[in-house]
Amino acid sequence: MRTGIATVCLSGTLEEKLRAAAKAGFGGVEIFETDLITSPLSPEDVRALADDQGLGLDLYQPFRDLDSVPDELYRANLRRAEAKFKLMGRLGIDTILVCSNVATASIDDDALRAEQLHGLAKLAADYGVKVAYEALAWGTYVNDFEHAWRLVADADHPNLGTCLDTFHILSRGWDTEPIEQIPGEKIFFVQVADAPKLSMDVLSWSRHYRVFPGEGQFDLPKFLGHVARTGYNGPVSLEVFNDTFRQADVERTAVDAMRSLIWLEERTAKHLAVSDAARLADAAGRDADDDAAAPTPAQLAAASRAYPMPLTTLPQVAPPSGVNFAEIKSAEGAAATAELERLLSQLGFEPHGEHRTKPVNLWTLGDARIILNRQQARGVDPAISALGFDVENSVAAVARAVQLKAAPVPRTSQANEEVLQAVQAPDGTEVFLCQDALWVNEFGSGVASAEHAPSAAPFASAHIDHINLAQPWQHYDEAVLFYSSVLALSPQPSQDVSSPTGLVRSQVMQAGAGGESAVRLVLNLAPWIQADTVRGTVRDTFQEHIAIAVPDLVETARACRRRGLPFLPIPENYYEDLDARYGLSPDFLATLRELDLLYDRDADGEFLHFYTATVGSVFFEVVQRIGGYEGFGAPNAPIRHAAQHDAQLAGHPGGHR
Amino acid sequence: MRTGIATVCLSGTLEEKLRAAAKAGFGGVEIFETDLITSPLSPEDVRALADDQGLGLDLYQPFRDLDSVPDELYRANLRRAEAKFKLMGRLGIDTILVCSNVATASIDDDALRAEQLHGLAKLAADYGVKVAYEALAWGTYVNDFEHAWRLVADADHPNLGTCLDTFHILSRGWDTEPIEQIPGEKIFFVQVADAPKLSMDVLSWSRHYRVFPGEGQFDLPKFLGHVARTGYNGPVSLEVFNDTFRQADVERTAVDAMRSLIWLEERTAKHLAVSDAARLADAAGRDADDDAAAPTPAQLAAASRAYPMPLTTLPQVAPPSGVNFAEIKSAEGAAATAELERLLSQLGFEPHGEHRTKPVNLWTLGDARIILNRQQARGVDPAISALGFDVENSVAAVARAVQLKAAPVPRTSQANEEVLQAVQAPDGTEVFLCQDALWVNEFGSGVASAEHAPSAAPFASAHIDHINLAQPWQHYDEAVLFYSSVLALSPQPSQDVSSPTGLVRSQVMQAGAGGESAVRLVLNLAPWIQADTVRGTVRDTFQEHIAIAVPDLVETARACRRRGLPFLPIPENYYEDLDARYGLSPDFLATLRELDLLYDRDADGEFLHFYTATVGSVFFEVVQRIGGYEGFGAPNAPIRHAAQHDAQLAGHPGGHR
Structure with missing residues (x-):
């Protein structure tokens, strides 16, 4: 053509x-x-x-x-x-x-x-x-x-x-x-x-x-x-x-x-x-x-x-079947890096030590794998820098991506190391196309592989539920096409969410549904805030996060609380409104209140979640999907944005009470 | 109420x-x-x-x-x-x-x-x-x-x-x-x-x-x-x-x-x-x-x-009957300030020396008065910093502005000096409400007053035709309301103009029509360019200008050329298109070409104009309205934006050939 x-x-x-x-x-x-x-x-x-x-x-x-x-x-x-x-x-x-x-x-x-x-x-x-x-x-x-x-x-x-x-x-x-x-x-x-x-x-x-x-x-x-x-x-x-x-x-x-x-x-x-x-x-x-x-x-x-018009086709790929890992860059020796590691510990992640040859560490919770890269992130540090997706055939997937004009990420691998292939997404995130998770054996003592050392119940089934990336406004449409053409994710209808600093347009890119096999990437288009025109240094809408799904959110939250995890505080007014809307049982409502949990419900099921404090531009969410619930708690998004804004104004984005 | x-x-x-x-x-x-x-x-x-x-x-x-x-x-x-x-x-x-x-x-x-x-x-x-x-x-x-x-x-x-x-x-x-x-x-x-x-x-x-x-x-x-x-x-x-x-x-x-x-x-x-x-x-x-x-x-x-609902009214004012002056800030001793003064000389403006007590100079061409203020402008220096408008009753006009929540500009005046009153427009421009131009006597030898020392013909009738201000996107609607409520200017239908760095929304605020009695302010909403995302330091859409009307544009242009004025160069392709569109006489077209003049026509009349090089964020336009033409040469705006963009890429915003 x-x-x-x-x-x-x-x-x-x-x-x-x-x-x-x-x-x-x-x-x-x-x-x-x-x-x-x-x-x-x-x-x-x-x-x-x-x-x-x-x-x-x-x-x-x-x-x-x-x-x-x-x-x-x-x-x-x-x-x-x-x-x-x-x-x-x-x-x-x-x-x-x-x-x-x-x-x-x-x-x-x-x-x-x-x-x-x-x-x-x-x-x-x-x-x-x-x-x-x-x-x-x-x-x-x-x-x-x-x-x-x-x-x-x-x-x-x-x-x-x-x-x-x-x-x-x-x-x-x-x-x-x-x-x-x-x-x-x-x-x-x-x-x-x-x-x-x-x-x-x-x-x-x-x-x-x-x-x-x-x-x-x-x-x-x-x-x-x-x-x-x-x-x-x-x-x-x-x-x-x-x-x-x-x-x-x-x-x-x-x-x-x-x-x-x-x-x-x-x-x-x-x-x-x-x-x-x-x-x-x-x-x-x-x-x-x-x-x-x-x-x-x-x-x-x-x-x-x-037909006379020749139509070139590309290597065919199936949509990814899971999120293989997420990588966060965080400068070596920085206070924020220590804070991030503490956050992961408090969430229940286990450290698996250093990579053989690279300045990165692995942390896992069930099948949720997070790599901490001790290089400084561009912009606000720490930041999400790379995502790995599970694909059937990484060679075909990379060939397809490159034919679709995705820029390959130059990598050096030592002998005997898994060769991971990556391309760059429009916002600069490195997207890895992974056929397995054997690379985990390159960390620490080499026994961290999910196949070899499953986390203790109930976390064996923990996994990355979704990742939420902030997109620069100039590359929003480009990002939608990138993820749909290169990764075969399907764009869902987009939504506007209000925040104290403007509307945030939110676009879910998804493959599959339910449980661990669903891949969900949320692209957020933040408002065009200009620091010099809004008093304070308001950056909450540029925050990004990784959401971990667990089988029992209340139990997880309690464990996290015991370990001292800083939760994002949820205002009392929210629980009163929740009660007005749903008439929840007093016990359940008390539990939500006690643990700063958020709740949503639709025709297919229920959703429980909570957020952690923010370190640099990164925070975590922990979620539990009950029944066929496939959303992201959108009605609660303004609560999250406002609470993060408040925490920032108060000078402790950590959100500690 | x-x-x-x-x-x-x-x-x-x-x-x-x-x-x-x-x-x-x-x-x-x-x-x-x-x-x-x-x-x-x-x-x-x-x-x-x-x-x-x-x-x-x-x-x-x-x-x-x-x-x-x-x-x-x-x-x-x-x-x-x-x-x-x-x-x-x-x-x-x-x-x-x-x-x-x-x-x-x-x-x-x-x-x-x-x-x-x-x-x-x-x-x-x-x-x-x-x-x-x-x-x-x-x-x-x-x-x-x-x-x-x-x-x-x-x-x-x-x-x-x-x-x-x-x-x-x-x-x-x-x-x-x-x-x-x-x-x-x-x-x-x-x-x-x-x-x-x-x-x-x-x-x-x-x-x-x-x-x-x-x-x-x-x-x-x-x-x-x-x-x-x-x-x-x-x-x-x-x-x-x-x-x-x-x-x-x-x-x-x-x-x-x-x-x-x-x-x-x-x-x-x-x-x-x-x-x-x-x-x-x-x-x-x-x-x-x-x-x-x-x-x-x-x-x-x-x-x-x-009626039971009390309706407060304000001091009534008529729309301004003219532009009293424009002020440009330009840092004392800076190369740009010398360049600006050279530009004014080359345009035919006469200097009238220093103000008695303030670090400002007056330049005039007929009734067009430009004050050079030797303070550094905010942002790119030089920049347009103040505008004076002719009003019937400045006390009433200021009272009205203040009741409309306009912020008064603090001023100090010496004894025997005209007390000029000003309020701040949403973009920070100081808006002066002037009953006369007696203040010009406070400059130099005191004989610059338009009443006392008219410029030589044919420039006696020269005046400020319009002023074009770049507006920050956050305050665009606010600016429209400010100028319509405080100054009684009427918003005209807005227009989008293409430039190499995006569409520029252009909103004319006007009082009166024809000749010197019309007041025309053009508010331009520039695209949200972010210097770090577009290669080069592209700022052309943020340029502002003062347009001077003269009775004979061709004669003025020739005089300016003789004095060495740097004209904004107009591409040859423009003249070929002009010829295709209007079938102008070869002589006239040759004159346009020779002098880098632009041309427009509508049902009511014709418009001739040219632009100067840019100094800092300021350039000048010289215009001639023929017949009942009331526009601004909008079809030529993309030519202007592109030529300014080219000049900037080439590293000489002066636009010298």
């Missing part, structure tokens, strides 16, 4: 955009007119730069407000178009995007429009230019791709075709099946963008909230499947207007963008494999397969080759 | 919120339940704190999902309510907000609802509690204030009344006239919020985009006029959910909030004065006055006293 990206997706100057697109591996770019007009580079310079970078210049865009106008204005428009055709010659671009009129359209007459499009195409032909006509979702008269295509068919000129843009089609909810009726050679260009499903005016939605494929909620694989079936084999190019991407680092955004197209190619091949099989079965009079079924490797390969 | 604010409007802990509300002068607060539940303060502590601060606790809210439910759930809801009534007794709050059911409503039966509301009110009466029932805009069955009021009337219990919330009523577009049919004593509470007119789902709109009165587009004075006519005399209380306010400094937000209610009081009195006069005239069979007419002082005073 030829990949492309519109320069408007990226921040910076035109030169920065072109270099970043080439570096990320795009086949070509669309030159967004404003980016050229504001550039000090001449058209010849731009052409030479693109050549030099091995980047195609695939489209010039947009040309606005051509059609549905009186003759005098139409002639002025042709003059304007001719200047652009000349410019395109200098740039070496052969296709221009013409979008349906939104500003000056005054005549609603399809015959006139077809005539005006024909006239433009005729003029374009003189300059060797092809015109791709697109219906904008908010076009005055033309806002539906089928209408645009009918006009192109009626205008009937070899230099005139249509451009399909997923946003303009899917935002309006148009049926995409009729795409297959358009001959592939009359589709001159395909633009793709994803978007969250928002109920707002389509223009604002388009201008500010588009995201890259896989970061929103549009069914793009189905769309692109229809396109592939037409025989189209041109660029599939991103056109994403997004307020955040416009500000973020251009090279990172380009990589994120490229990842989204690789993801889209793979998903499209999968969709086609399943859908082709279903159509065949249907034609043979058998029951059609379920469209959601996983295709076999053979079906996938066949689908990838079945 | 009794003023109030819901704790949810403000950031921080409950204690911080209460203190900030009291300090800003609010009469009372609504306790938002989450703020209490997350607080370590007991209800008794909260009550004592409020007492201590002289703050009323006027409402407990919200109580959700009471009505339209089966009997068993209703009984559980009553039990839940009873716990809250007890809690309210401890807090000393006598009114609870009950909002229409959105989560558990399953029975659409008005008789049942009235019965359930009656039952609740009966229980409330046992605890001395009054219930204010409100229709949420997205209530399952009840989402219209008239419906809510009918239910309250049907339920017919002295402890049951209704709560009117501007957002829930105006967001749905309900007619507000019927408010006058509700007896004032049955309105138990009034909540106000403004909002920009957005076309999006009403729940998201409500949760994230509410603003304080005067910062949005709802007609709140008309709404509150209807309420006043019912005889209502209870709290008028802000309930504003806003993502930014939740993060911003709590004390500043509280002041901004208080200012919005003072503004609303005044506007309501004005609305009533005009509307009462029109009704009287109507009743007398005469032509009703135009609702937009300005009320006479007598009408205004009468309206303020006519």
Whole structure:
């Protein structure tokens, strides 16, 4: 599949955009007119730069407000178009995007429009230019791709075709099946963008909230499947207007963008494999397969080759089956490091000593493994620095990640040590892909392996329930795509949680459900607090944590209390509200109160949890899931944020009473 | 008018919120339940704190999902309510907000609802509690204030009344006239919020985009006029959910909030004065006055006293008639200061020497006066530090500003010097309210006064056309309200402009139109760039500028060029596009090209302008308005941003070629 990206997706100057697109591996770019007009580079310079970078210049865009106008204005428009055709010659671009009129359209007459499009195409032909006509979702008269295509068919000129843009089609909810009726050679260009499903005016939605494929909620694989079936084999190019991407680092955004197209190619091949099989079965009079079924490797390969548009696929991986470990960086000899070790002891974790060759220690509680790395963390120290996930085949998983443009983490391993492979997540966390936990034998006396030295009951079944990472706002969408494409975690509906310093957007990425086999990663987008504008040094929303599941929370809490664990204090008002809401038994409520426990309930079960004090940017949560409860105690999140804020204001984030 | 604010409007802990509300002068607060539940303060502590601060606790809210439910759930809801009534007794709050059911409503039966509301009110009466029932805009069955009021009337219990919330009523577009049919004593509470007119789902709109009165587009004075006519005399209380306010400094937000209610009081009195006069005239069979007419002082005073809800009014001021001066701070002896002085000389400004007693210099070009203050600016130096506006009566203008909670700027003046009065704008700019420009005589030889020493033609008519200030994102809405309430500038529709580092939201605040009598202030909300995430030190969007209008831009530009002024270089591609768009005469286009001039045109006229290099965070623009052109060359703004970005990347923000 030829990949492309519109320069408007990226921040910076035109030169920065072109270099970043080439570096990320795009086949070509669309030159967004404003980016050229504001550039000090001449058209010849731009052409030479693109050549030099091995980047195609695939489209010039947009040309606005051509059609549905009186003759005098139409002639002025042709003059304007001719200047652009000349410019395109200098740039070496052969296709221009013409979008349906939104500003000056005054005549609603399809015959006139077809005539005006024909006239433009005729003029374009003189300059060797092809015109791709697109219906904008908010076009005055033309806002539906089928209408645009009918006009192109009626205008009937070899230099005139249509451009399909997923946003303009899917935002309006148009049926995409009729795409297959358009001959592939009359589709001159395909633009793709994803978007969250928002109920707002389509223009604002388009201008500010588009995201890259896989970061929103549009069914793009189905769309692109229809396109592939037409025989189209041109660029599939991103056109994403997004307020955040416009500000973020251009090279990172380009990589994120490229990842989204690789993801889209793979998903499209999968969709086609399943859908082709279903159509065949249907034609043979058998029951059609379920469209959601996983295709076999053979079906996938066949689908990838079945159409003129080649669809590269990646090594397939199953979602991770567990959290192998979490690593915390904490500076050697720092008071915080001693505090962190004390916290782990008080939680019941057992130390397993030093790694053979690296400055790291292992602590375990049942299957929950935490590595303390005695290097200083970036930013606030200590901080969560790495996560390990259990995968079936780490070689395949790493190969997939690297093909998805994840940056490998350089590692040195000594002879006889497990070779662990890791890639870097958008927030800098190192993500390890682990096939087993044999590496634990490299610590201390070498008997810490879960297989060899299980923790005493009742903690044998303790494990990491979830990990909560704070995400920088510039890389939030990127993180969602990273974890869903690289790790095959599924994004759950996101939620806003109030805190004393603003709303925290919370996005759960999950694989599996229930017990130890579920992998749950919570990405928190913290508010844009600026320390100089809010009094005090408020950092609570940037805290991150590791949650440990235990079989009996009350018993664990009591044991922790005996060991002197500093609990996050929960206000009395909370228990009164809990009582008002649920009418809990007085004994149970007294226990919750006594132990600073939090409680939640839904239709499927109950949830008990508590939090520890914070050290640096890290704290711990201990949870017990009862019945089929699959949430995270979201109603209690404001309590947690406020208590952490109070503890910080009081100068002891430890939260000791 | 009794003023109030819901704790949810403000950031921080409950204690911080209460203190900030009291300090800003609010009469009372609504306790938002989450703020209490997350607080370590007991209800008794909260009550004592409020007492201590002289703050009323006027409402407990919200109580959700009471009505339209089966009997068993209703009984559980009553039990839940009873716990809250007890809690309210401890807090000393006598009114609870009950909002229409959105989560558990399953029975659409008005008789049942009235019965359930009656039952609740009966229980409330046992605890001395009054219930204010409100229709949420997205209530399952009840989402219209008239419906809510009918239910309250049907339920017919002295402890049951209704709560009117501007957002829930105006967001749905309900007619507000019927408010006058509700007896004032049955309105138990009034909540106000403004909002920009957005076309999006009403729940998201409500949760994230509410603003304080005067910062949005709802007609709140008309709404509150209807309420006043019912005889209502209870709290008028802000309930504003806003993502930014939740993060911003709590004390500043509280002041901004208080200012919005003072503004609303005044506007309501004005609305009533005009509307009462029109009704009287109507009743007398005469032509009703135009609702937009300005009320006479007598009408205004009468309206303020006519209803039980007293409406304080402020000293009335006309919008400013001109920009008196602009001041730039620039550190004494710094290279940038010399560069700035050179820039002013090259622009044609004449120096008028030192102030008698202060470390400031005056420069003028016709009526454009610029003061160079040799103190270092906060942040990037030099920077625009003060603006003077021409007002009719500076004493009244300052009194008004102070009543609107603007912070006065402390000033020392020597004997025989003009006493200039100033207040601080939200971004820290000092705003001077000037009755004349006699102060210029305090500079140099004392002959710089515009009256005494006019600049040579053609610059006699030169003046400050507009000033463009970068606004911190936390104070953008606050700035709009500040300039509209304190200075009587009118907000124009806002616009987004693209720059290499993100979209810049641009908001024009204006008084008058055409020539020298127009006052135009442009507030720019720059993207949230974080220096550490974008390579290079990109600060262009934070630049601010002063635009000087001249009668002949081409002549001025040539003179400036001769004097060696560093122009911001405009890319050649811009002129090619200009030609494609407008087909300008080759001579004219050549002149534009030669002089780095920009051009715009609309239905009313034409606009010519150019920019200088930037020094620190300041640059200048020179403009010529031809015909009735009232814009700012917005299509050229991306060119300017990109050229400034290029100049900065190249390391010479001066923009020299």
